[in-house]
Amino acid sequence: MEILHNFSLKKYNTFSIEAKAKHFVAVHSAADLKTILQENKSQRKFILGGGSNMLLTKDIDALVIHIDLKGKKIIAENDDFVWVESQAGENWHQFVLWAIDQNFGGLENMSLIPGNVGTTPVQNIGAYGAEIKDTFVSCEAMTRENQEIKTFTKDECHFGYRESVFKNEVKDQYVITSVVFKLTKRNHKINTSYGDITTELAKNSISNPTLKDVSNAVIAIRQSKLPDPAALGNSGSFFKNPILLKSDFEKIHQQFPEMKYYDVSETEVKVPAGWLIEQAGFKGKRFGDAGIHKNQALVLVNYGNATGQEILNISKNIQETIFKTFGIHIEAEVNVI
Numbered sequence: 001m002e003i004l005h006n007f008s009l010k011k012y013n014t015f016s017i018e019a020k021a022k023h024f025v026a027v028h029s030a031a032d033l034k035t036i037l038q039e040n041k042s043q044r045k046f047i048l049g050g051g052s053n054m055l056l057t058k059d060i061d062a063l064v065i066h067i068d069l070k071g072k073k074i075i076a077e078n079d080d081f082v083w084v085e086s087q088a089g090e091n092w093h094q095f096v097l098w099a100i101d102q103n104f105g106g107l108e109n110m111s112l113i114p115g116n117v118g119t120t121p122v123q124n125i126g127a128y129g130a131e132i133k134d135t136f137v138s139c140e141a142m143t144r145e146n147q148e149i150k151t152f153t154k155d156e157c158h159f160g161y162r163e164s165v166f167k168n169e170v171k172d173q174y175v176i177t178s179v180v181f182k183l184t185k186r187n188h189k190i191n192t193s194y195g196d197i198t199t200e201l202a203k204n205s206i207s208n209p210t211l212k213d214v215s216n217a218v219i220a221i222r223q224s225k226l227p228d229p230a231a232l233g234n235s236g237s238f239f240k241n242p243i244l245l246k247s248d249f250e251k252i253h254q255q256f257p258e259m260k261y262y263d264v265s266e267t268e269v270k271v272p273a274g275w276l277i278e279q280a281g282f283k284g285k286r287f288g289d290a291g292i293h294k295n296q297a298l299v300l301v302n303y304g305n306a307t308g309q310e311i312l313n314i315s316k317n318i319q320e321t322i323f324k325t326f327g328i329h330i331e332a333e334v335n336v337i
């Protein structure tokens with residue numbers, strides 16, 4: 001393993017921000033990871049997966065360890081289900097397509113989400129009515145401190161909306177090396193409840209969709225709304241959709257009766273941050289090389305040479321304006337480094 005110095009991370013973050021790692025190494029196996037962690041005990045470390053959920057606002061004064069563990073295999077199966085283990089460095093979308101090709105169901109609604117398998121549990125990724133927690137069984141992780149391996153069961157992951165134990169109780173303590181999913185082999189639970197999917201399938205006159213049909217519909221929707229990071233730097237939704245107590249929401253709703261919302265529990269509602277940002281006039285705005293996407297206001301974009309700080313400033317401006325206008329605080333989903 002070669003440790004590189006003063007290494008550009010532009011190709012390693014989907015925002016395409018130019019920032020340097022003081023030291024950089026890619027690890028291709030759990031054994032490599034163990035060695036690197038052991039040999040660099042006193043060195044500050046930064047774990048980098050697919051780089052799809054972070055905004056780099058400065059150079060990283062640490063040893064950046066890029067998790068590039070590859071491989072996937074079936075570890076158990078019966079007539080109805082298959083248990084698949086994927087290494088952390090597998091590209092998420094390629095993994096989803098592979099599962100669909102094998103006729104394994106459960107991941108299709110999460111097609112085309114950027115990033116790698118190993119980081120999907122960290123923020124319990126989700127889209128179009130599905131979340132990783134619905135198919136997740138367990139993941140293996142190594143402690144950064146003394147390289148012990150621990151298996152986290154689904155319960156131990158404390159999954160919530162874009163949340164898990166890895167962002168909270170054990171933040172920065174582990175490196176996820178592999179993930180196990182339980183997928184269906186038959187009687188797939190095709191989930192087309194999300195309005196956009198129903199519309200997309202109807203457009204193509206599909207009434208009995210297969211896994212592939214659902215995946216294609218999701219891909220078409222995402223491509224119409226969300227920019228491709230390979231063409232335009234971005235990190236998906238920059239903010240989380242805020243969750244409000246119904247009692248608080250009702251007061252706001254009286255003032256803004258057209259505000260969209262979804263019930264999430266008896267006492268809480270979720271408000272689409274994209275709607276708030278659009279209403280506040282930010283959608284499609286550009287400030288230098290940084291901006292707000294024209295088709296989905298939740299997504300901030302880098303038109304070329306924006307700095308992380310410029311994107312961060314826009315995000316703060318949006319947060320302040322939304323708070324002043326609606327009295328709602330919106331929280332970043334992306335990790336700001």
Ligand code: EPU
Nearest residue numbers: 127128129236237239240241272274275278295296297298
């Ligand atoms: N909306 C607007 N203006 C906008 C964007 C959205 O008015 O510019 C409104 C839409 O009309 C719709 C509502 O907001 O009524 C919801 O929009 P959409 O279906 O596009 O989903 P979202 O809530 O904006 C979430 C996820 C996405 C995920 C989609 C689909 C979060 C933070 N984002 O977005 O996830 O793809 O649902 O399930 O929960 C991501 O996390 O990176 C991501 C892209």
